[in-house]
Amino acid sequence: MAHDERRLEVLRAIVQDYVSTNDPVGSKALADRHDLGVSPATIRNDMAVLEEQGYITQPHTSAGRVPTDKGYRLFVDRLSAVKPLSVAERRAIERFLDGAVDLHDVLGRTVRLLAQLTRQVAVVQYPTLSRSAVRHLEVVQVSAARLMLVLITDTGRVEQRVVDCPADIDAGAVAELRTLLNSAFTGVKLTEAGDKVPDLLETAPAHLRGLVATVSSTLLETLVEPSEDRLVIGGTANLARGNALDFQGTVSPLLEALEEQVVVLRLISEVDAGTVLVRIGEENAHEALTGASLVTVGYGSADRALGGLGIVGPTRMDYPTNMAAVRAVARYVGQILAES
Amino acid sequence: MAHDERRLEVLRAIVQDYVSTNDPVGSKALADRHDLGVSPATIRNDMAVLEEQGYITQPHTSAGRVPTDKGYRLFVDRLSAVKPLSVAERRAIERFLDGAVDLHDVLGRTVRLLAQLTRQVAVVQYPTLSRSAVRHLEVVQVSAARLMLVLITDTGRVEQRVVDCPADIDAGAVAELRTLLNSAFTGVKLTEAGDKVPDLLETAPAHLRGLVATVSSTLLETLVEPSEDRLVIGGTANLARGNALDFQGTVSPLLEALEEQVVVLRLISEVDAGTVLVRIGEENAHEALTGASLVTVGYGSADRALGGLGIVGPTRMDYPTNMAAVRAVARYVGQILAES
DNA sequence: GCTGGCACTCCGACCGTGCGAGTGCCAGCA
DNA sequence: TGCTGGCACTCGCACGGTCGGAGTGCCAGC
Numbered sequence: 001m002a003h004d005e006r007r008l009e010v011l012r013a014i015v016q017d018y019v020s021t022n023d024p025v026g027s028k029a030l031a032d033r034h035d036l037g038v039s040p041a042t043i044r045n046d047m048a049v050l051e052e053q054g055y056i057t058q059p060h061t062s063a064g065r066v067p068t069d070k071g072y073r074l075f076v077d078r079l080s081a082v083k084p085l086s087v088a089e090r091r092a093i094e095r096f097l098d099g100a101v102d103l104h105d106v107l108g109r110t111v112r113l114l115a116q117l118t119r120q121v122a123v124v125q126y127p128t129l130s131r132s133a134v135r136h137l138e139v140v141q142v143s144a145a146r147l148m149l150v151l152i153t154d155t156g157r158v159e160q161r162v163v164d165c166p167a168d169i170d171a172g173a174v175a176e177l178r179t180l181l182n183s184a185f186t187g188v189k190l191t192e193a194g195d196k197v198p199d200l201l202e203t204a205p206a207h208l209r210g211l212v213a214t215v216s217s218t219l220l221e222t223l224v225e226p227s228e229d230r231l232v233i234g235g236t237a238n239l240a241r242g243n244a245l246d247f248q249g250t251v252s253p254l255l256e257a258l259e260e261q262v263v264v265l266r267l268i269s270e271v272d273a274g275t276v277l278v279r280i281g282e283e284n285a286h287e288a289l290t291g292a293s294l295v296t297v298g299y300g301s302a303d304r305a306l307g308g309l310g311i312v313g314p315t316r317m318d319y320p321t322n323m324a325a326v327r328a329v330a331r332y333v334g335q336i337l338a339e340s
Numbered sequence: 341m342a343h344d345e346r347r348l349e350v351l352r353a354i355v356q357d358y359v360s361t362n363d364p365v366g367s368k369a370l371a372d373r374h375d376l377g378v379s380p381a382t383i384r385n386d387m388a389v390l391e392e393q394g395y396i397t398q399p400h401t402s403a404g405r406v407p408t409d410k411g412y413r414l415f416v417d418r419l420s421a422v423k424p425l426s427v428a429e430r431r432a433i434e435r436f437l438d439g440a441v442d443l444h445d446v447l448g449r450t451v452r453l454l455a456q457l458t459r460q461v462a463v464v465q466y467p468t469l470s471r472s473a474v475r476h477l478e479v480v481q482v483s484a485a486r487l488m489l490v491l492i493t494d495t496g497r498v499e500q501r502v503v504d505c506p507a508d509i510d511a512g513a514v515a516e517l518r519t520l521l522n523s524a525f526t527g528v529k530l531t532e533a534g535d536k537v538p539d540l541l542e543t544a545p546a547h548l549r550g551l552v553a554t555v556s557s558t559l560l561e562t563l564v565e566p567s568e569d570r571l572v573i574g575g576t577a578n579l580a581r582g583n584a585l586d587f588q589g590t591v592s593p594l595l596e597a598l599e600e601q602v603v604v605l606r607l608i609s610e611v612d613a614g615t616v617l618v619r620i621g622e623e624n625a626h627e628a629l630t631g632a633s634l635v636t637v638g639y640g641s642a643d644r645a646l647g648g649l650g651i652v653g654p655t656r657m658d659y660p661t662n663m664a665a666v667r668a669v670a671r672y673v674g675q676i677l678a679e680s
Numbered sequence: 681g682c683t684g685g686c687a688c689t690c691c692g693a694c695c696g697t698g699c700g701a702g703t704g705c706c707a708g709c710a
Numbered sequence: 711t712g713c714t715g716g717c718a719c720t721c722g723c724a725c726g727g728t729c730g731g732a733g734t735g736c737c738a739g740c
């Protein structure tokens with residue numbers, strides 16, 4: 001029906017205008033700014049229907065309309081085309097990310113870039129340990145009965161733990177241990193590291209067996225558990241800027257949730273590489289986020305997402321542009337990490 | 341003179357009241373809440389003098405007085421005793437920091453603890469590389485002509501760099517290189533690492549000399565330079581809470597400065613272990629910080645500060661309590677890092 | 681099914697007023 | 711000489727009423 005189609009067109013226009021002006025949008029303003037081909041009165045009828053269906057709402061009688069979460073959802077799902085980035089923007093991304101010296105640096109640059117591009121809070125997850133593989137394991141003797149274990153993953157992430165051993169260890173044992181561990185674990189995915197332990201224990205020479213057991217258990221406990229997945233956050237100043245109005249006055253619950261990390265981490269890690277995921281307002285179960293939207297995507301190669309990244313902002317955001325930015329940045333980051 | 345002394349007492353009372361109520365404080369309120377032993381009229385005379393001397397000011401005629409930066413400075417230098425922490429607080433510090441598994445974890449806990457204790461933004465600097473010594477150097481072959489260098493310092497910090505080599509390398513050379521580097525650098529302070537290079541080059545077997553030169557130069561360039569000193573920031577939600585009023589409405593320049601890191605880093609690294617340093621408002625050269633105060637201190641053993649930590653908040657803050665908290669936390673962190 | 685017109689609603693900006701807190705000054709007192 | 715109570719004055723701010731404009735819903739006509 002041409003009828004329904006125009007109504008959706010009206011919704012799209014409302015979302016676009018509201019996002020750019022931050023004022024509730026009325027029928028007359030809509031008719032002026034968009035070529036809908038009908039009069040304000042007709043638009044009013046459409047708006048009444050859209051309101052009844054729950055896509056828009058008025059803050060108070062005799063004010064313009066504002067999209068609801070449901071309205072944004074429909075807009076994102078059906079009414080928006082992902083806006084391709086400008087050449088300048090693509091170039092900026094490349095320039096920004098080139099020359100990073102290590103993983104920490106790559107992710108730091110990424111988060112700054114994303115925050116700058118979208119003018120929202122940017123969030124980048126460290127490559128998940130559980131999806132990485134062991135590149136190298138290093139054992140360093142710290143004191144007589146103390147070892148430091150350093151794990152280097154194929155994604156460039158480095159993790160360390162100190163292990164207290166029951167008895168003193170001599171340097172030769174450390175070297176042997178290093179060789180043993182590396183031959184057992186190098187190239188093995190962290191999720192599968194546990195399977196290798198029985199084998200390892202069996203093949204280990206008797207005098208090392210206790211040591212190997214202690215070290216392996218620390219390794220599994222502390223490194224394979226995904227508890228320690230980290231998050232880099234940037235652009236929080238964007239919250240405090242004009243956007244403060246979008247969060248009924250105070251941004252501090254949101255800042256707290258961001259610092260808490262765990263909530264955002266859970267949301268951001270539920271992603272596939274390639275498909276941008278948008279969560280709008282109330283769709284976020286967590287209370288502090290009900291006024292916010294998340295735009296997230298996984299990075300890494302298609303078959304193997306290393307982690308997630310994205311942005312957090314008010315529901316009133318420019319979804320098409322932000323989705324494009326998030327996707328493009330994720331693509332570049334994936335490339336860079338694949339190279340190293 | 342008893343005269344001057346009472347005037348200072350008045351200033352102290354003004355600072356205390358203003359910090360706790362956030363209202364400009366008038367002569368009558370002062371007389372009511374403090375046992376100054378004189379009438380409001382007398383206090384008014386004292387206040388007039390204090391204002392003339394620049395220690396207090398009125399936001400507008402016929403409002404109470406508010407301390408100026410100079411007033412806070414005098415208060416901090418001469419009028420406040422550092423308030424000892426309660427037993428509960430000391431216990432909280434211990435509880436909070438115990439059970440940290442690695443450096444990252446220690447600093448993360450520290451920043452959360454400090455933010456919670458002071459209700460301000462907390463900032464912790466990673467142990468400065470230049471003041472650390474090498475505990476171990478690890479060399480991992482990433483691909484035929486690529487090595488990854490992992491540096492572990494005695495403060496538990498781990499740094500990594502990828503080195504591109506001019507020619508392919510075989511596994512034996514990597515092992516030799518590892519031994520060479522460790523015997524040359526282990527235990528050496530990073531600041532003095534440069535001095536060891538000539539020796540190292542001389543003693544290296546001819547076939548490794550090129551490789552050693554490449555690797556050493558990367559090592560020096562990227563690791564000894566203090567450019568990469570890192571900062572952990574937490575408690576930014578405290579800015580957005582009530583404190584927003586203290587920063588003429590917007591906290592976003594301050595958030596930007598914090599994310600920038602470099603400014604704060606410079607300020608925070610100018611510290612001695614043990615003596616708490618307070619910078620008030622305009623004393624901070626950087627524009628974004630002129631409305632803020634910093635309370636910083638170094639952590640580490642007395643003879644060797646590893647880094648700085650502190651808080652950033654409005655000039656209107658509870659200096660005695662915050663100074664005590666910052667000092668206590670720094671002491672515990674120093675202890676914990678010394679142990680590992 | 682669209683359109684112009686019309687009556688109605690209601691927010692928010694504007695303005696004027698009054699109150700209260702706080703001040704400076706002065707004359708009197710120890 | 712220094713403190714005190716009293717008094718007139720100032721000024722910001724909260725309060726309440728008014729007015730205009732933007733926007734709506736409804737209706738009759740095309």
